[in-house]
Amino acid sequence: MRFAYTILAWLPRALMVLVAIGLLNFTLIRMAPGDPASVIAGETGASDARYIEDIRRSYGLDQPMWRQAATYLGNLATFDLGKSHRMQRDVVDIIFERVPATLFLTATALTLAIIVGTLLGIRAATRVGTWQDTLISAFAMLCYATPVFWVGLLLVLLFSVLLGLLPPFGMSGFIPKSGFAAILDTLRHLILPVITLALFYFAVYVRLGRAATLEVLGKDFVRSARAKGLSENQVLYRHVLRNSIVPVVTMAGLQTGQLIGGAVIVESVFAWPGIGRLAFDALMQRDYNLILGIFFVSSIMVVLANLITDLVVRTVDPRIGRM
Amino acid sequence: MKKLATLVATAFIGATSMAAAQDEPRHGGTLQSVLWPEPPGIMTGIYTQSSALRPTTKIFESLLTYDFNLNPHPNLASSWDISPDGLKYTFKLRENVRWHDGEPFTADDVVFTYGDYLLEVHPRARTVFERTEVSKVDDYTVTFDLKEPFAPLIRSFDLCCLIVPEHLYKGTDYRENPNNLAPIGTGPFKFDEWKRGEYIHLVRNENYWVEGQPYLDDIYYRFVPDAASRALALETGQMHLATQNDLEVLDTMRLVEMPHLDMTTKGWEWGSPIVWIEMNLRKEPFNDKRFRKAMSYALDRNFFRDVVFQGMASVATGPVHSASPFYEADVTDYSQNLDKAKVLLDEMGLTPDANGVRTTVKLLGLPYGEVWNRAAEYTRQALREIGVEVILEPSDPAGWAARTRDWDFEMTMYYLTTMGDPALGVTRTFLSDNQKQGVLFTNHAGYSNAQVDEYFRKAAVSVDENERRELYSKAQKILVDDAAVLWLVELEWPTVFNTKLKNAVTTASGPNGSFADTWLAE
Numbered sequence: 001m002r003f004a005y006t007i008l009a010w011l012p013r014a015l016m017v018l019v020a021i022g023l024l025n026f027t028l029i030r031m032a033p034g035d036p037a038s039v040i041a042g043e044t045g046a047s048d049a050r051y052i053e054d055i056r057r058s059y060g061l062d063q064p065m066w067r068q069a070a071t072y073l074g075n076l077a078t079f080d081l082g083k084s085h086r087m088q089r090d091v092v093d094i095i096f097e098r099v100p101a102t103l104f105l106t107a108t109a110l111t112l113a114i115i116v117g118t119l120l121g122i123r124a125a126t127r128v129g130t131w132q133d134t135l136i137s138a139f140a141m142l143c144y145a146t147p148v149f150w151v152g153l154l155l156v157l158l159f160s161v162l163l164g165l166l167p168p169f170g171m172s173g174f175i176p177k178s179g180f181a182a183i184l185d186t187l188r189h190l191i192l193p194v195i196t197l198a199l200f201y202f203a204v205y206v207r208l209g210r211a212a213t214l215e216v217l218g219k220d221f222v223r224s225a226r227a228k229g230l231s232e233n234q235v236l237y238r239h240v241l242r243n244s245i246v247p248v249v250t251m252a253g254l255q256t257g258q259l260i261g262g263a264v265i266v267e268s269v270f271a272w273p274g275i276g277r278l279a280f281d282a283l284m285q286r287d288y289n290l291i292l293g294i295f296f297v298s299s300i301m302v303v304l305a306n307l308i309t310d311l312v313v314r315t316v317d318p319r320i321g322r323m
Numbered sequence: 324m325k326k327l328a329t330l331v332a333t334a335f336i337g338a339t340s341m342a343a344a345q346d347e348p349r350h351g352g353t354l355q356s357v358l359w360p361e362p363p364g365i366m367t368g369i370y371t372q373s374s375a376l377r378p379t380t381k382i383f384e385s386l387l388t389y390d391f392n393l394n395p396h397p398n399l400a401s402s403w404d405i406s407p408d409g410l411k412y413t414f415k416l417r418e419n420v421r422w423h424d425g426e427p428f429t430a431d432d433v434v435f436t437y438g439d440y441l442l443e444v445h446p447r448a449r450t451v452f453e454r455t456e457v458s459k460v461d462d463y464t465v466t467f468d469l470k471e472p473f474a475p476l477i478r479s480f481d482l483c484c485l486i487v488p489e490h491l492y493k494g495t496d497y498r499e500n501p502n503n504l505a506p507i508g509t510g511p512f513k514f515d516e517w518k519r520g521e522y523i524h525l526v527r528n529e530n531y532w533v534e535g536q537p538y539l540d541d542i543y544y545r546f547v548p549d550a551a552s553r554a555l556a557l558e559t560g561q562m563h564l565a566t567q568n569d570l571e572v573l574d575t576m577r578l579v580e581m582p583h584l585d586m587t588t589k590g591w592e593w594g595s596p597i598v599w600i601e602m603n604l605r606k607e608p609f610n611d612k613r614f615r616k617a618m619s620y621a622l623d624r625n626f627f628r629d630v631v632f633q634g635m636a637s638v639a640t641g642p643v644h645s646a647s648p649f650y651e652a653d654v655t656d657y658s659q660n661l662d663k664a665k666v667l668l669d670e671m672g673l674t675p676d677a678n679g680v681r682t683t684v685k686l687l688g689l690p691y692g693e694v695w696n697r698a699a700e701y702t703r704q705a706l707r708e709i710g711v712e713v714i715l716e717p718s719d720p721a722g723w724a725a726r727t728r729d730w731d732f733e734m735t736m737y738y739l740t741t742m743g744d745p746a747l748g749v750t751r752t753f754l755s756d757n758q759k760q761g762v763l764f765t766n767h768a769g770y771s772n773a774q775v776d777e778y779f780r781k782a783a784v785s786v787d788e789n790e791r792r793e794l795y796s797k798a799q800k801i802l803v804d805d806a807a808v809l810w811l812v813e814l815e816w817p818t819v820f821n822t823k824l825k826n827a828v829t830t831a832s833g834p835n836g837s838f839a840d841t842w843l844a845e
Contacts, residue, residue: 034721040363041763042724043372045740046447049762058498086363087519088503097519153551161555168559169552170545171521271547273520281360281548286721 003311010310014303018296022076025295026069029288035061036085036286059085059288072292081293086285091293095275099260099297101171102267102274106259109194110252113201118248121209125244126236128214136206144203152196152269159192166192169271193270197263201255208251212244219243246317253309257302261294348538352843354824356834357553357565358523358544365514365523366503367485368445373567376482378523378544380835382423383485383508386414386433387477389831391592393648393743395477399428399486399509409472409786412455416463420532422488423507423514430459435489437467444497451479451747472786475744481593482835511537511839521546531839538842550574550692557584557819563843564827566818566834567591572633572694575817585822588635588815590833594740595644595748596816598627598636600686600702600809601727602734604769608682609733613667615806619657620664621709622702627811631698636812641803642749643795644741644813648788651796654803664709673710681710685733687726690719698811699736728763738814739764743831745795746783753798753807754779770807 037055041047056062060071075082081091117140124136143151160168166188167173173185216222217240225235255262264276275294282290362375367383386400395403400414420428438457441448455476456468467476486509491502505514509532512525523544527537545562547553554574556562560583570578579586602609602618609615624638640657643650673681684706688699703713713734718726727735742748751757751764755771775798782794803810818834820827823844830836 032722033718034723034725038724038728038763039721040372041728042720043374044446045373045764046371047763048446048449049759050449051446052762088364088499094519101520149549156552156555160559164559168555168561169547169549268548269552271545271549271552273518277548278520284719284721285363 006311006314007307010307014307017303018299019073019076021299022073022292022296023069025292026072029283029286029291030065032286034286036288037061039285076296081296082289084282084287084290086282086287086290091289094278094290095293095297098273098275098278101272102260102263102276105190105193105197105266105272105274106263108190109197109263110201110255110259112194113198114205114248114252116198117202117205118209118245121206121211122213122236122241122244124206125210125213125217126232133210137210140203140206143199146199148196148200148265149269151199152192152266155192155196156269168192169269171273193266193272196269197266204251204255205248208247209244212247213240216240216243242316246313249313249316250309253305253312256309257298257305259305260301261298346844348825348840348842349844350538350842351540352538354539354542354564354838354841354843355562356542356544357547357556357562357569359547359553359569361520361546364503365517366500366506367487367508368441368448368483369498369503371445371447371483376835377566378514378525378542379485379506380482380510380832381512381525381542381838382506382510382514383487384510384837385480385482385485386416387480388836389478389481389593391589391831393478393592393646393831395480398480399433400480403477405477409474410469412467412469412476413460414465414467416465417532418463420509421530422490422509423528424488424491425530426488426490428486428488428509429462430465431462432486432489433457433465434459435493436486437484440487440492440497441484445483448479448484451476452484471784473746473783474786474788474791475746475783478742478744479747481832511837512539512542515541533839536839537837538840539838542838554578557821560821563821563824564818564834565820567816568691570817570819571692572635572817575635575819576633578819583822584819586817586819587828588817590818590828590831590836591814591816592646592831593743593833593835595646595743596738596740596814597639597642597644598698598736598738598811598814599639600734600736600811601732601752601768602808603730603732603767605730606733608671608673609684611671612805613671614673615809616657617664617667617709618706618711619806619809620660620667621711622657622705622809622811623659624657624811625659626701626705627698631701632694632812632814635815635817637815639810639813641799641810642741642753642807643745643799644743646813647741647743647745649745649792649795651799653796654800657803657806661708668709668711675710679710680712683712683714685714685716687716687718687723687732687735689737690717690723695736702736724763727767728761728765730760730767730769732767735767745779745798750779750783753802768808770805772801772805772807775801 036059037052040055084091084094087094120136124133127133156168159166171186171189177185222235222239225239260275261279263274264280267274267277268280279291279294358374358377360374362370362372364370365375365378367379384399386398387395388398389395399417399420401417402415404413416430422428434457437452441452454469454473458466460466488507491507492500511528511531513528515526516524525542527540531537547556550571553565553569557565557578578584602615604610628636628638641654668681675681686699686702689695699715703715706713726732740748752766753770753775754766755776757766758769759765778794778798782791785791818828825844826841
């Protein structure tokens with residue numbers, strides 16, 4: 001019942017946010033200098049007035065701006081994201097072609113980062129002040145401070161160039177395989193980009209896990225539990241974890257929203273055929289419909305992720321809904 | 324005479340590809356090539372981006388090909404004849420050529436391509452072929468008739484102007500034609516698959532008109548967005564070929580040291596790109612010739628060549644590329660000379676203030692990678708020496724193109740293909756009636772000189788090679804003395820390839836050749 005009420009209250013807010021985002025994106029992208037015609041002319045090394053007019057007309061860029069915006073919002077209402085200028089195909093098709101590759105990469109990396117990061121964070125908290133704590137915290141700090149593309153290139157240098165163990169980029173090898181061999185091949189290609197992306201997320205969960213656990217460990221009910229004679233492990237798993245996991249779940253939920261757009265750099269370094277790279281290319285090429293479509297799908301993801309996070313957190317900690 | 328030229332050219336090509344031809348070509352093998360950015364499409368004429376050309380040129384062919392000296396050779400045309408007055412070109416076509424769908428290739432395809440299709444879709448081809456009336460004599464003979472002579476025509480049958488199948492395009496909306504997604508051509512390779520975001524795959528055309536060719540089984544063009552990753556792909560041997568600006572210059576220098584990689588700068592003669600800084604002559608102080616000359620004297624072109632472009636360039640002295648038969652070397656010499664520059668600025672009354680600054684100007688750099696950032700930074704440093712402070716304006720490709728075409732710049736740096744014959748690639752930048760705001764690669768600077776216009780106009784319609792040379796020489800002398808733009812270097816695009824790959828570059832189209840005779844050693 002409470003869930004139903006939450007969702008009902010959330011719907012109108014979510015719709016307003018989506019419309020606002022749509023308009024804002026439209027305005028922002030049009031404020032950038034240049035348009036698809038200028039990109040194409042620049043790439044071809046030749047153009048004439050008629051050519052530019054042809055392109056503008058075929059993309060509907062010759063209409064007044066307010067009309068273009070109205071058309072765009074009207075289309076959004078019917079989930080029609082239009083056609084990509086550059087590829088001459090429906091934006092929806094292009095996006096859904098690329099989403100699986102990105103989700104595959106980001107979901108794996110995020111899951112790995114959450115599990116390993118949180119566990120190490122808790123470990124650091126229970127060994128606070130020892131060399132283990134120092135080591136874990138320092139490593140997390142290092143991961144957080146190192147630029148993602150640099151980590152990626154160094155991993156490639158080590159594992160692909162020097163050791164020749166793993167493929168440096170792409171999603172599948174150059175020799176087409178089938179069945180089980182193909183799955184193995186893709187997994188081998190997945191290792192480096194996943195590690196690169198996971199290291200970036202990982203630091204956040206170490207810090208969160210450590211801080212939350214430390215806070216809970218100092219609470220009265222933990223002392224009572226210990227006083228009851230529970231073993232250290234029982235205290236940890238029954239009393240501490242349930243409380244210290246809340247910030248981790250919240251953070252994970254928020255980052256789930258970024259699953260679609262959060263891997264631009266990693267996808268570029270590893271030539272991973274996903275949505276992040278597509279967004280970057282579309283922006284560079286001023287492919288208006290495509291970039292707006294990606295923004296729109298990403299914002300739906302974020303809004304949905306926030307709702308789900310909300311619901312999950314309430315389940316983990318029933319007190320939150322009643323404030 | 325023409326025969327002799329062909330003979331000399333053949334001997335020349337023979338000499339350069341001796342190394343490659345030491346052993347017998349082998350059938351089989353898969354060529355892995357880098358391609359970036361991913362082109363929007365690969366239908367010839369509609370998608371003319373440099374990255375689209377590479378796969379396109381394997382699928383489609385033209386009447387002629389060109390050797391490194393830009394002499395024409397037979398391709399789909401087996402022979403040709405030009406009337407003495409330069410008004411009639413007659414081409415004999417090969418009779419055993421078929422489209423990838425099995426239909427025969429005939430004069431109808433040629434007439435449709437040059438008389439209709441290209442005029443509709445392709446701006447550069449339009450300026451050339453709208454001068455001609457193309458007609459069919461019989462199934463295997465076509466003629467091009469001109470109202471006035473246009474000598475560059477014979478050098479206009481390559482990359483831009485490949486032949487399309489009339490039976491699939493006539494009467495359709497060319498840009499929306501479903502064939503664009505899986506093009507049908509006559510070339511040595513057929514389109515197989517395009518996996519968006521990953522690769523384009525071409526396969527061997529079993530029925531190619533040259534007996535025994537092509538040698539390769541198939542070609543993969545793989546999209547690798549990151550420059551460092553592209554270099555790694557060649558280093559690890561996963562890819563065999565990268566060219567043009569696929570690699571950063573520093574990577575190229577590193578890669579050629581490796582035993583399994585080789586490099587050539589040949590194969591871009593067709594384009595002949597020159598790097599320059601264009602100044603907006605509608606604005607002060609650029610409208611004063613003395614200011615432009617002073618800047619030209621302040622720049623050290625040897626530094627551009629050796630340090631910025633790491634030797635992958637040669638010094639440019641004027642608007643015509645030194646590889647062109649119309650190049651004039653005897654022009655005003657702008658070797659670096661700071662004293663001369665300062666004298667010119669003093670004459671103008673631009674005196675240094677307390678900080679030594681005489682004036683401040685803005686430079687819109689080319690956002691195409693590290694090399695171009697350095698070129699802009701060096702320009703700032705060099706001009707500071709003569710008291711001209713430069714503000715660098717960052718942009719991205721779309722922004723650069725929009726500002727340049729709209730004349731919204733003080734100085735803008737870029738490179739442009741000069742196309743061997745000045746009438747095709749050089750004059751567009753300087754003709755006073757080619758100032759078209761909103762259209763890129765026209766006369767953005769606003770240069771206007773009646774004398775130069777006159778020379779260019781005469782040279783374009785003359786059929787006398789010597790007269791043309793003389794007219795272009797006169798024009799070059801004026802343009803260089805005027806410092807109409809600041810010419811910096813002639814770009815040499817490197818093609819880096821695995822030593823297993825043979826005959827990758829055998830014509831002026833280089834990596835944009837058809838690859839019919841390209842093969843991979845074991």
